[in-house]
Amino acid sequence: MVLRLGNPRRRINIGLIGMTFILSIFAGRLVQMQGLDSKVYEAAAVDQRLHTEEIPAKRGSITDVNGHALAVTVEARELSIDPSKVPAESRAKWAAILAQQLGKSQEDITAKLARTNTRYQRLATDVDPVVASRLLQARVPALTAEKTYRRLYPAGDLAGSLIGFVGDEGDGLGGMEQTQNSVLAGRDGEQRVETGRDGLRIPMTSTQRTPPVNGRDVRLTVDRDIQWAAQESIAEQVKKSGADSGAVIVMDVRTGQIVAMANAPELDLNNWRKAPAASYINKAASDVFEPGSTNKVITAAAAIEAGAVSPDTVFQVPDQIKCADRVLNDAHTHKVESMTFRQAVAESSNVATIMAARKVGSEGLYNMLKAFGFGSRPGGGVPGAEAGLLPHYQDWSGSQQCTVAYGQGVSVTALQMTSVYQTIANGGVKVEPQIVAGTTDENGRFVPAPAGKQTRVVSEETAKEITTMLESAVGEEGTGELAAIPGYRVAGKTGTANRYDAKLGRYDGYTASFVGFAPADQPRLVVLAMLQNPKNGHFGGQLAAPVFKDVMTFAIKSRKIPPTGSDAPPVRTRAGQ
Incomplete structure (x- = not known):
């Protein structure tokens, strides 16, 4: 018997036709992606890389009639960390350092560093820039600091319930801080930058920046010295008489x-979170x-x-x-x-x-x-x-x-x-x-x-x-x-x-x-x-x-x-x- 083999040229031709068909599909898709739809994919890629960063506006000051500061805004830092990049063996060491520098409990910081399933944990706001710089120089892993502002009340409880205070979101929550919020707050700006997968900014890429509009100052009619005298006198008489409260107006x-x-008791603005809600009210x-x-x-x-x-x-x-x-x-x-x-x-x-x-x-x-x-x-x-x-x-x-x-x-x-x-x-x-x-x-x-x-x-x-x-x-x-x-x-x-x-x-x-x-x-x-x-x-x-x-x-x-x-x-x- 004579064994007859198939014609190899026929098989090759069929294979070539199949490969040509498949390659034509890839080529068409490539033409579509790089030619017809290139701008769509380019925009999507940019969107992935583009991030918007808020630029906070500086809140205006509140002063007495002679310009003495009653509420001011100073520069601060907001610290955050990527827990997934903090090695497990050094987590306790860094938690102790962070807690000591930030004035937080070590248990709280340790709990945040243990959340390795997240890539962002806020550690503290209103951090003094010197403290933030010290921690960055200590090379705490994956620690980042963003510029922000914090509100200070140099006079403590002087006209406390009249002045009011600012919450964590930067809005006034009582007193003049609330009623004059639209004047004091200003308008935040924003910056759009391109970043890589690691969150770092890509060099030589374009930046779009809208500058913030800082808040305006408010000057009160209150005289700091007379306000102090009024508070001292009514507080002493409230204590002496056993009264529930007292007020003085000049x-x-x-x-x-x-x-x-003046009100007695008065609200200490630097510790308003610990004060009872009743002290937030301007009783006078x-x-x-x-x-x-x-x-x-x-x-x-x-x-x-x-x-x-x-x-x-x-x-x-x-x-x-x-x-x-x-x-x-x-x-x-x-x-x-x-x-x-x-x-x-x-x-x-x-x-x-x-x-x-x-x-x-x-x-x-x-x-x-x-x-x-x-x-x-x-x-x-x-x-x-x-x-x-x-x-x-x-x-x-x-x-x-x-x-x-x-x-x-x-x-x-x-x-x-x-x-x-x-x-x-x-x-x-x-x-x-x-x-x-x-x-x-x-x-x-x-x-x-x-x-x-x-x-x-x-x-x-x-x-x-x-x-x-x-x-x-x-x-x-x-x-x-x-x-x-x-x-x-x-x-x-x-x-x-x-x-x-x-x-x-x-x-x-x-x-x-x-x-x-x-x-x-x-x-x-x-x-x-x-x-x-x-x-x-x-x-x-x-x-x-x-x-x-x-x-x-x-x-x-x-x-x-x-x-x-x-x-x-x-x-x-x-x-x-």
């Missing part, structure tokens, strides 16, 4: 600018309370402005008065007494104040309270400012028609009550409270804030009459004798009100206050002092008046306000004089 009579706004502007006898100036203003009474009007005043279904008592027991309205204010007679209010009527008193700002949130950008509570006169109960006259049944804030006395001291013209003196523009130049809105509330003559009455209240026969300042004429009023406790749902304890201005004949400053729920005494003349005296004395010396040298005009205090 305001410029002519401009409405807030010179000091947000805590609502019944004002008590400090409110009697509004009743007096309504009665005098309407022509219903004058300071010399004589009332026959018993020590109690019936109002609807209640009998309301005077500040102290006494026989029926002939009393001028001036004497009634000086001695803080509730009954005489009710008698004057009845000559005006509930509607007239309500309109005057509203004109002085009760029931409305003050403007001026003060953080946390509340409106208080002023029910419509048609909703007043029978007894409330009397108690409102001496400051029970309405609620205000310390800021609102300070504004009332600023209006009287300013000749009857109310100036909207101001807390921001101005800001810097894009070029760093200072731009003053517009002046506060001015509104006439009562006539200049009425304001002068009330001022003389308030001077009598600080005289020897008044309840505010402890507020007197040697060499200066002082006008003011005490307040002692029952305190409503929202937690208990009933009245419990007292609110003690004093508010006044000096010099009485040429007023420059208003000072309000208030204590909530004191345990050792409760009268405003006993507890708040000494704080007023301390703060006002310091403030007038600090501002070099001289005594006017004039004496109080002779007035008729008692009936029959």
Whole structure:
């Protein structure tokens, strides 16, 4: 038999045809990728390599009226690490070094280094650049440092709840830091760079950079020195009296600018995370309370402005008065007494104040309270400012028609009550409270804030009459004798009100206050002092008046306000004089 083999040329031809077909597919795909779709793949490759880095903007500063720093931003570093590149045998050593330098617990750092399934772990933010440089020089494996900023508060707790603080994301979370955040924050920039698989930048590649816009500075009307004196005085009195809290406000009579706004206890801004949330609140502007006898100036203003009474009007005043279904008592027991309205204010007679209010009527008193700002949130950008509570006169109960006259049944804030006395001291013209003196523009130049809105509330003559009455209240026969300042004429009023406790749902304890201005004949400053729920005494003349005296004395010396040298005009205090 003869074995016939297949034709090899045929097999070769078939193989060549198959290889040609396959190669043509590869060639077509190659032409598509490198020719037709080259730009698509090139863009995809660039996207893989391209990374966007945020360039943080520097936050603006907050200063007092004289430019002293209250909140500043300094350069810092954010440290992160790739745990997968830290050798297991040296992990404990590096954890100890990092913990010691960063002020962290070694257990926390060790736990982060143990997460080898991730390539990124943030170790710390707000790191001092010197510390970051020291760790980089120590060649900690896969450690990276990014430039950032941290917020510092050089004055600690000075005006803490007023200034507020900044959170981890760089936004203001309270106080002026929050209300002025759009001014202070600026706008972050960004940088787009190409990096390799190891995360390092590829040399000679293009970079797209949008520069950041730094924040602008905010200058407050607060005077650092007077703020310190106010905080020291109210903190000491809160401690001495066993009060829950206290507040002091100092305001410029002519401009409405807030010179000091102190709370006790105050928030330490450098340790705000450890503080209770209640201390974040600017109580001087947000805590609502019944004002008590400090409110009697509004009743007096309504009665005098309407022509219903004058300071010399004589009332026959018993020590109690019936109002609807209640009998309301005077500040102290006494026989029926002939009393001028001036004497009634000086001695803080509730009954005489009710008698004057009845000559005006509930509607007239309500309109005057509203004109002085009760029931409305003050403007001026003060953080946390509340409106208080002023029910419509048609909703007043029978007894409330009397108690409102001496400051029970309405609620205000310390800021609102300070504004009332600023209006009287300013000749009857109310100036909207101001807390921001101005800001810097894009070029760093200072731009003053517009002046506060001015509104006439009562006539200049009425304001002068009330001022003389308030001077009598600080005289020897008044309840505010402890507020007197040697060499200066002082006008003011005490307040002692029952305190409503929202937690208990009933009245419990007292609110003690004093508010006044000096010099009485040429007023420059208003000072309000208030204590909530004191345990050792409760009268405003006993507890708040000494704080007023301390703060006002310091403030007038600090501002070099001289005594006017004039004496109080002779007035008729008692009936029959």
